[in-house]
Amino acid sequence: MNPNPKSPTISIKDIARMAGVSKTTVSFIINGKAKEHQISTETIQKVQSIVEQMQFVPNEFARGFRLKQTKTIGLVVGDVYNHFLSLLEKTIEIEARNQGFNLVIASSDDDPELESRAIQSFLSRSVDALILVSVYSDNKIHQQLNTRNIPIIYLDRVVTGRHVTCVTTDNYAGAFKLTEQFASQSCRHIAFIGGRPSISTSSERFRGFQAALEHYHLPYSPDLIVHGEFTVEAGYLATKQLFSAAHIYPDAIFTASYTLLEGLFQYAREFNLNILQRIKLATFDDHPLFDFLPFKVNSVQQNTELMGKTAFDLVLQAIRGNRNLENVVIPPKFIIRQS
Amino acid sequence: MNPNPKSPTISIKDIARMAGVSKTTVSFIINGKAKEHQISTETIQKVQSIVEQMQFVPNEFARGFRLKQTKTIGLVVGDVYNHFLSLLEKTIEIEARNQGFNLVIASSDDDPELESRAIQSFLSRSVDALILVSVYSDNKIHQQLNTRNIPIIYLDRVVTGRHVTCVTTDNYAGAFKLTEQFASQSCRHIAFIGGRPSISTSSERFRGFQAALEHYHLPYSPDLIVHGEFTVEAGYLATKQLFSAAHIYPDAIFTASYTLLEGLFQYAREFNLNILQRIKLATFDDHPLFDFLPFKVNSVQQNTELMGKTAFDLVLQAIRGNRNLENVVIPPKFIIRQS
DNA sequence: TTGAAAGCGTTACCAC
DNA sequence: GTGGTAACGCTTTCAA
Numbered sequence: 001m002n003p004n005p006k007s008p009t010i011s012i013k014d015i016a017r018m019a020g021v022s023k024t025t026v027s028f029i030i031n032g033k034a035k036e037h038q039i040s041t042e043t044i045q046k047v048q049s050i051v052e053q054m055q056f057v058p059n060e061f062a063r064g065f066r067l068k069q070t071k072t073i074g075l076v077v078g079d080v081y082n083h084f085l086s087l088l089e090k091t092i093e094i095e096a097r098n099q100g101f102n103l104v105i106a107s108s109d110d111d112p113e114l115e116s117r118a119i120q121s122f123l124s125r126s127v128d129a130l131i132l133v134s135v136y137s138d139n140k141i142h143q144q145l146n147t148r149n150i151p152i153i154y155l156d157r158v159v160t161g162r163h164v165t166c167v168t169t170d171n172y173a174g175a176f177k178l179t180e181q182f183a184s185q186s187c188r189h190i191a192f193i194g195g196r197p198s199i200s201t202s203s204e205r206f207r208g209f210q211a212a213l214e215h216y217h218l219p220y221s222p223d224l225i226v227h228g229e230f231t232v233e234a235g236y237l238a239t240k241q242l243f244s245a246a247h248i249y250p251d252a253i254f255t256a257s258y259t260l261l262e263g264l265f266q267y268a269r270e271f272n273l274n275i276l277q278r279i280k281l282a283t284f285d286d287h288p289l290f291d292f293l294p295f296k297v298n299s300v301q302q303n304t305e306l307m308g309k310t311a312f313d314l315v316l317q318a319i320r321g322n323r324n325l326e327n328v329v330i331p332p333k334f335i336i337r338q339s
Numbered sequence: 340m341n342p343n344p345k346s347p348t349i350s351i352k353d354i355a356r357m358a359g360v361s362k363t364t365v366s367f368i369i370n371g372k373a374k375e376h377q378i379s380t381e382t383i384q385k386v387q388s389i390v391e392q393m394q395f396v397p398n399e400f401a402r403g404f405r406l407k408q409t410k411t412i413g414l415v416v417g418d419v420y421n422h423f424l425s426l427l428e429k430t431i432e433i434e435a436r437n438q439g440f441n442l443v444i445a446s447s448d449d450d451p452e453l454e455s456r457a458i459q460s461f462l463s464r465s466v467d468a469l470i471l472v473s474v475y476s477d478n479k480i481h482q483q484l485n486t487r488n489i490p491i492i493y494l495d496r497v498v499t500g501r502h503v504t505c506v507t508t509d510n511y512a513g514a515f516k517l518t519e520q521f522a523s524q525s526c527r528h529i530a531f532i533g534g535r536p537s538i539s540t541s542s543e544r545f546r547g548f549q550a551a552l553e554h555y556h557l558p559y560s561p562d563l564i565v566h567g568e569f570t571v572e573a574g575y576l577a578t579k580q581l582f583s584a585a586h587i588y589p590d591a592i593f594t595a596s597y598t599l600l601e602g603l604f605q606y607a608r609e610f611n612l613n614i615l616q617r618i619k620l621a622t623f624d625d626h627p628l629f630d631f632l633p634f635k636v637n638s639v640q641q642n643t644e645l646m647g648k649t650a651f652d653l654v655l656q657a658i659r660g661n662r663n664l665e666n667v668v669i670p671p672k673f674i675i676r677q678s
Numbered sequence: 679t680t681g682a683a684a685g686c687g688t689t690a691c692c693a694c
Numbered sequence: 695g696t697g698g699t700a701a702c703g704c705t706t707t708c709a710a
Contacts, residue, residue, distance in 0.1 A: 009486070011702095021680075023703095024682080027704070043679085055486060058704080059702095059703055059704075060464045061404060061463075061464055062702075062704045063704055064464075065404045066685085066703075067686090068686075070464075071464075080426075080429050081429075086422075086425045087419075087420070089419065090419050093444060093445060094446070097456075097457070102443050102460060102461070104411070104441050105443075106432060106436060125403075125441060147396075262628070265628075269630060289604075290628075291608060292604050348687095350687055351687070351688070352687075360696075360697085361698075362697085362698090363689085363696070363699095364695085364696060364697075366688070366690090367696090370689085378695060378696075398688075401686075404686090404702060404704095405688040
């Protein structure tokens with residue numbers, strides 16, 4: 001780093017002056033419109049050699065300003081503490097980069113206020129589109145903030161409203177299948193630990209869970225249903241509640257996210273680790289380390305690659321003006337570690 | 340989303356016209372320079388009510404263009420697959436947001452080419468500063484790319500060069516301590532699985548490891564040292580090599596990152612899970628699930644919060660013109676699960 | 679085949 | 695106290 005912070009940045013104007021041609025000409029050449037404007041080969045050569053020599057890189061920022069597109073998209077996620085969201089974010093970032101976009105991120109911790117602020121910040125910086133793992137269940141706030149009508153794609157969680165586009169995992173099916181698995185293991189008292197009920201990933205998973213109970217004629221005990229947040233702490237507290245307040249002792253527990261399961265583990269370690277030996281476990285979200293735990297956890301692994309790619313693909317289409325995009329539901333993968 | 344993508348965005352000019360005052364005046368009021376320029380209360384009121392009513396939000400993008408600062412910083416990390424880097428990224432993002440900055444990210448997968456491209460992309464979009472978890476061991480390439488002399492803070496890994504500023508964990512001490520722990524457990528044949536040797540986090544950890552061996556008069560067997568990449572695959576292969584090629588059977592293994600340890604686990608599962616019962620394990624990077632594994636892993640947890648905050652703090656200082664920043668070395672936390 | 683000029687939305691300098 | 699005007703670096707339209 002030079003101790004002297006100032007440093008002259010060269011521009012098209014400079015190149016033009018050095019080459020003895022106009023800014024327009026240089027601009028044409030740089031943007032590959034030389035042929036189109038039938039610019040002479042020698043001019044092209046001359047300009048290009050100077051560009052080369054000066055290591056000139058056009059100021060994308062100024063260009064974006066002029067073109068009203070920043071080649072940047074904004075992503076708001078809940079919390080990358082969950083491995084699933086890390087991977088999702090990474091996929092999107094790679095996809096974006098491959099298409100010449102930059103990704104700017106914000107984590108909301110599922111706080112509506114933080115989410116709104118992040119969106120506002122992105123919008124005021126003119127991102128070309130937004131991908132939201134939103135904590136809101138409808139798009140009212142987003143419509144209100146989004147005065148410039150920038151494309152929004154909802155990811156992971158369903159958000160209702162007119163003309164919304166969502167990319168989600170088939171949460172209902174995933175939860176059904178996992179619960180079904182419990183049924184086939186002759187479990188009868190299955191507990192459910194969910195996240196915030198207003199979020200579709202929680203409610204849909206609960207719906208799938210309930211449907212499976214019903215289908216297999218298993219008892220439904222409100223005592224064994226706990227809802228909270230999608231956090232480790234909430235998972236801990238929910239487990240505590242399950243084992244202190246419930247009249248029935250569960251023989252299986254379904255957690256609606258990785259974080260909730262980790263919370264359950266924490267409680268188990270602290271108070272009574274061997275509950276985990278007796279109780280069957282299933283969860284949404286997978287983690288590589290599950291393979292090495294002493295208790296077998298069945299899980300639903302969301303297809304982060306496909307989700308990320310699909311979402312970005314829709315973003316691209318939306319940017320190109322196509323606003324009639326269909327929702328996409330992506331099938332998850334089941335990882336059965338005990339059957 | 341409105342089916343009609345166009346939507347007029349209002350500007351200071353419009354506000355000025357509506358209020359019957361000049362753009363200058365509006366600008367002053369919006370930027371809180373009303374008092375400074377002694378603008379009359381009624382003008383302020385009038386302008387403010389229109390701003391309110393129109394929900395006018397100044398175009399940060401245009402402002403950034405004019406001011407030559409985007410209030411955006413770029414972060415390049417290796418791979419958020421490692422929980423540690425996820426957390427680091429999150430801390431930085433939050434810190435950035437609190438200070439009114441946006442964070443744009445790219446993952447390089449420790450590919451020099453990808454890293455260079457990401458940096459170039461960020462630079463051409465005029466980020467105000469860069470935070471790099473770089474795969475390069477000196478800053479030559481960065482200096483070359485960084486023609487505008489934008490502040491760069493190196494994170495996690497030491498990069499050499501003139502006037503570089505690095506924020507790192509005390510890798511030497513961490514590795515020494517972990518190895519020391521092995522010594523106190525009467526291990527004698529300690530294996531080391533490292534990442535890319537040119538990266539300081541690998542070499543420093545190796546140095547600490549070696550120093551501890553020496554200090555405790557433990558044998559050093561080249562057979563038990565394997566270097567590769569900081570990836571799960573590399574960890575897998577390294578473990579394989581350890582157990583197929585080595586003449587000595589290790590009684591302890593030190594992995595230089597979470598990913599390497601996961602690779603070791605994979606190998607163990609595939610071929611001979613019970614090696615893990617007999618062999619003591621220690622690793623850099625912690626993961627919450629380590630607490631629930633059947634084999635006890637000692638670990639060094641890097642202080643992501645402090646690292647992220649420190650790095651961002653230095654960024655802020657650098658942006659303000661202070662280019663004489665000291666390197667910061669942050670002590671890690673030891674998590675001893677078996678002693 | 680090349681160039682001049684206007685304009686994007688904002689800020690800053692200098693008049694009035 | 696308020697307003698005109700130029701400028702940031704780029705693209706684009708139109709003219710030559």
